[in-house]
Amino acid sequence: MGSEHIPVSVGGRVLRISNLDKVLYPDTGFTKRDVLDYYVAVAEALLPRLAERPVTLMRFPDGADREGFFEKHAARHAPEWVRTARIPTRSGTAEYVFLEELPALVWAANLAALELHVPQWRIGEGTRLPDQLVFDLDPGAPAGIVECCRVAVLLRDALAEDGLCAYPKTSGSKGMQLYVPVTATEEKQSSRYAKRLAERLAGRHPELITATMTKAVRPGRVFIDWSQNNPAKTTIAAYSLRARPEPAVSTPLRWTEVERGEPLAFGPRQVRERLAEHGDLLAGMGDSRAALPSE
Template sequence: MASEATTLTVPSEHGDREMRISSPSRVLWPELGITKLDLARYLVAVGDAFVAANSDRPISLQRFSSGIDGEQFFSKNPPKGAPEFVRAVPVTYPSGRSHPQLVIDEPAAAVWAAQMNTIVFHPWASRAERPDEPDELRIDLDPQPGTDFDDAIPAAIELRSVLEEAGLTAFVKTSGNRGLHVFAPIDPVREFLEVRHAVIAAARELERRMPEAVTTSWWKEERGETVFVDYNQANRDRTMAGAYSPRALAHAPVSCPVTWDELESVDPTSFTIETVPDRLAATGDPWASLHETPGSLDTLLEWWERDVRDGLGELPFPPDYPKMPGEPPRVQPSRARKG
């Protein structure tokens, strides 16, 4: 039986690459009929902006066996059969174990990942050459039950002011779901734990300014109808969907950079695999200048130290992390009271 495979030409600075796509008609998003070939073509269409945002970083691939409704798993190690132009870099995980992790440097590598059934791309906050020292401060604004995307907007705008007061330039994108991601470029001179502390300091300052709307509470039972500032996304080996990455949701959304001027009027559901290429061609990339003005974490870390002196110390880590210095008990508050 003849193979259904096709070939997609992907431009690169090294010349055109002919990338094989097997099962190009495989439907990944059933409600819209978007196929594997459609996904590969999307990654070519947004290739320059995708690479600018996600390249030269350790990256995890969220792969699906048979579309968004099929089984899924995260692939960190370079899969067998990777093209010669797809590289890997050794990284250290929270357990202390070190292992090579995939790096994407050009659109053809993203297309190859799509050929390997990748739908969501999760880049680290650090560069491949300095994986222990992030060059991006990232803050995930996650609306809790009873709130939605519109509730995240004022939180993001106020967070921008907080970061500006700390000497950082903030950029924003939709998460591709209900929330917002706020990034700020930083000098890559601090380890992940210090960056996490800087994020917590910013989150606590935001919480002071918007106490009814924002929370830093790790335990869901304490959050209420607020926007949770997920500080644990700043940890080593914790990632969020990259800019221009598709998401595995029914309407094929994309985590899409937006300008601060348009934030209050955007509809996040309008940013999809089918619409974002035209948007990018018409308006350009709002994150094109993201790394032009990296800032220092000195002010945020001064706020962290001030809060520690005032009795606000470390916050809980994810459950798969080793017990960390100064961390409070990992016990759900309601259960702790019962004890």
């Protein structure tokens, strides 16, 4: 359909959609129409993961095989009905968008925002006060997803000792991530706790785990990246697409899958099937929030 803009009614809003037949994943022929269809299909599960969190869009207007770019200051593209807020950044401030309803999600997808990244705090929780931890498990070859599963179980058990509940998901790339719903008393409390726990596990399992960012020590180990709990950093949202040769999704997992230590990678069709079979595995995650241990 070329660059023709087609008016479409979504959730009572009229959006102008363009380039529906543009291929955004050349290896598979996955088009913008397919991207929009996927995000509409998973919106009920995805939108709670974005609620009240400023979203950093990672856009790939020329396709996932070309260089994309992060966009924090996205409000200049936004219709007036998309919620925005000016939020401090490392270099000043940016006018972030909030994708809290289906029309806003479709608007972002139409910009070829394949990836949606969010912080570990909600704007309604206070000044960047975290409401969840995230542990990003990054394997150094020849370690892979199987080793990430082993580390995830060790992390889950250590967190349980502190009264915290962990929810696993794939990163949509080569690793895994754990969400941990928490209550905190100040901005950097969760980051300090995550670092201490990662270093403790690395000390217990040095052959499997590293808690340092130095790439030279990563081969054959899983790096527990605790740094994404910094209030200024973001992590790929659950159910977001990833820009890979084939469309991949950051997918919530069942602990039984993790414990089996099997390869775990899912595309849009599989995620839709999983939602139909299991529902949203992160539903009710906020009900498991518990206080971080005192320091």
